[in-house]
Amino acid sequence: MGPVSSNFWNNLTNETIFMKTPPALFTFSATRACISSMLAATALAAAAPTMEDFYQREEIPLPEGEVMEGASISIIDDKRVALATRRGDVWICDGAFGEDLSKVTWSKFASGLHEPLGMSHKDGWFTFTQRPDVSRMRDSDGDGRADQFVTVAAPWGINGDYHEYAFGTPPDKDGNVWVVLCLTGSFNANSPWRGWCFRITPDGKSIPTCSGIRSPGGIGFNMEGDVFYCDNQGTWNGSSSLKHLKPGGFVGNPNGNKFWEQAPNMGPKPAEPKSGSRIETERKRIPQLVPTAVWLPHGKLGQSPTGIIPDDTKGAFGPFAGQVLVGEQTHSQVQRVFLEKINGVYQGAAFPFLGGYRSGIVPLRLAADGSLFVGTTNRGWGARGGLPFSFERTRWNGKVPFEIHEMRITKDGFELTFTEEIDPKTAGDKASYSMNSWTYVYQSGYGSPEVDKTAQAIESVTVGADKKSVRLKVANRQAGHCHHLKSAGVRSKSGGELWHQNAYYTINEFPK
């Protein structure tokens, strides 16, 4: 799968990072144990929050003997969900919203597709993106199996290299499917249009939309309908990240820019970026360069980001409605991202969120009732969880976790809002917080260490009148950096700890 780094050095490093720095959940537990024992003498410590306190993760039984490695998911209606597999089958799961998942039934709707990494359903038609094209299919004779397969557009080349993946969105508000095309071998553009994003119109026109893609793991919308994709750590991409596909933009990897002249709608070709520089430096020189919206710091917050969905459930999935959820293949997790637009440029904060899935998440979809479906696989790229593949449902149990809800940049620092009322004493104490930042080398080589490390002093904290927010005055913030905020000391009004105390905010712009 494109999502993941395909480099031995990289995997080795990841392993090392993993051993040195356990994932946030584990760190948290260990720290909690420590704090608990310290507090035990003086106060009755509340049990540390875990995912099970707020969200119920369930495996959906699969048909016996079938290999159903998750490639894409589509919600059909309030009873049925379609799962497309990496082997090219499309299955329909009836009863996926039921209380008793042992009662689900499966039927095979289609087979023989070429790795359909993007699928949606409307008016009886599935629109899907597979390696060779964007297609539509339907069952025209009502026998429960697809019989009509219509190729909408196939503007790009493929040459037999496994890395030449194509990920696609559901249709946007104009009916366009957005497709991101992985580089050949995740390095080169040996086939036409590798490294590009296309918009495919409903009548089959192909519009070159962005260049600079390396190795996507998924593509999707935020609540505003803007399109983002996840790119994986590699050449010209120091860390895995969430990137905004701004039409006409260049998102970082120059290897596909050789097709720029064939896209007159794109305007002038961007200058060649200088290897060893920083994105923040190069974007001043290359106006087409769209900076990384949110770093998903490699090894700290997963290492293979995949699917992207907005939480459009208006609260059915918990308190994070309007934010973006990002799948993670290697660590088998779901991260949460708060996005904001400053001076017309996207940036924001990434938070750890859900975990413990049985294999590496590639597609994810949220139904209106708040059921989150994920498809998983560990084929070709290892993943936590112990299973080769699974199909899982997660639902919110109605209990609000104590979390940082939003993290916004302000003129002199950051504003945090919380999901419940805070304890003004701890939340108002600047010692409850710490912050440091770094960025990544923007280079033709593979990945990057964390560089230009900087410490930020929390100069003061002001608790909001609503007791659900704080304003942090922060010195020394850095444009182009990932800012790691740790809020270890913050307690809720009832004395609870944060479920997750780490947040990673990427600054591209300061509010004017």
Place this chain on the structure above:
Amino acid sequence: MKSRLLTFAALCGATLSLHAQAPPKGFEKVDQEITISTLQAAMKYDVRSFSVKPNAKVKLTFKNPDDLPHNLILCTPGKSKGGDKGKEVIDAVLKLGEKGVEQNWEPKGHPRILHSTGMVQPKKESVIWFRAPKKEGNYPYICTFPGHFELMNGMMAVSKRANPVTNLTYKFYHGKWDKLPDFSKMEPKKTGTLASGLFELSPKDRDNEFGFVFTGDIECPKDGIYTFTVTSDDGSSLYIDNTRVVNNDGVHPAKATKGQVRLKAGKRKIEVRYFEGGGEQSLFVEWAGPGVKKQPLSPGAASGGGSGPSGMLIAAADGEAAIYRNFIADAGSRAIGVGYSEGVNLTFDANNMRVAQIWQGDFMDGARHWNGRGQGFQPPAGDAVIKLPAGAAFASLDSAGAAWPKAETRSSEFRFRGYHLNKKQQPRFHYEMGEVAIKDTPAPVAGGEYGHLTRSLQLSAKNAPANLYFRAASGNITVAPGGFVVNGDLMISTSSKATIEANELRLPVKFKNGTATIELTYKWAQ
């Protein structure tokens, strides 16, 4: 897997030539030559097992230096479990009674007889040429002279992994060792023949603490240095003519060890010794040398490499077709494989809008693309693969004999529009060439062992082009009764006008009221 009735009578075609000096037409060059001799006063064939590839052209020389007349009759596999070594044919010989002598002890027309050398008198020989069956399996050969059968029999294995190892037998032992023991001092638990010529562990009756000694003959095509590789878990060794060439002894996970030896052309004795202690177990033998590209002498693949991945055959449900869109060898990156349960298969190349190849038997093996990351192009799993011309199948030409446009990776003139599946899941492909819309409907036809294919192309255009041509085939094309024979392998029939131009079979497309139709039949030439 596909169910199909085997009509062996159809593939008998009987012996092409008896006692012939010159090969029949089409057999000037054969895929495999085998010589089988009788042993003097021993009532045995010197070759008791050998293997051939499905559909291979075979020249079999049968020599009889013995003092009695003998024959060699090749039979279809018996229906009983494990086969009956051709006993049914012998029973038929006995029923001939007095007629037996005049019929040379051969029950002519018996449904299990594939080929016969005829009765060969002492000190004489006979040569026959034939096509090996297309279906893999063990085909017995026997001498039908009364009383000879029990000792005078052998086995021809039809296998995609056919190799030059003959007379391969095994001895199987139980025991606990941490290095190879002296098997010669032990009593084997069982012995048997591996007609396939493949060194394999499948005869074992337990998973730990066992050993094998395999012995056979290997035909070296030329003088020179040969390399043998044995990958095993646990220990193994390989001997040629009683000299150790590979030492891979000891307890270890799957490990490859190589050895080289200079050999003279001809038959050499090959022996492989193997033992397994506990845990994982594997044995994989390969060889290479002058005139031999690295060739596996075991089924499957060596752990951690070797030949291409296999073992995940994709098959259509009974009465239906299976679709496999993927990277398929010789069919491009936008290939659509279609496997029909009738036993015929094709790939449609959606880069160039052409049927890229047709073949018989198994459809596709998913193992390359469904294991790991799935790199590269997978060839068809079956046999009798016939490749059709690369590049676009339609072209506008200035004249009937003009050069066909050069093949591109992906033709820019076409647009693939998808496919429609009928109730049998068989696709009709839709594509466009400029203003011409084309519906392309292949269909399987059952009959014979594997059947054949038809294809119907319907073209429509508002402004019909005047100079459009369809290229059906290329190569050595000859006119034959009922159609065109292509490269000796393929018979194409069509009711449309077709001409041979520049070594290509071209059909001018004549539109009438904005539509045109092309009907084609593709049969494997015999």
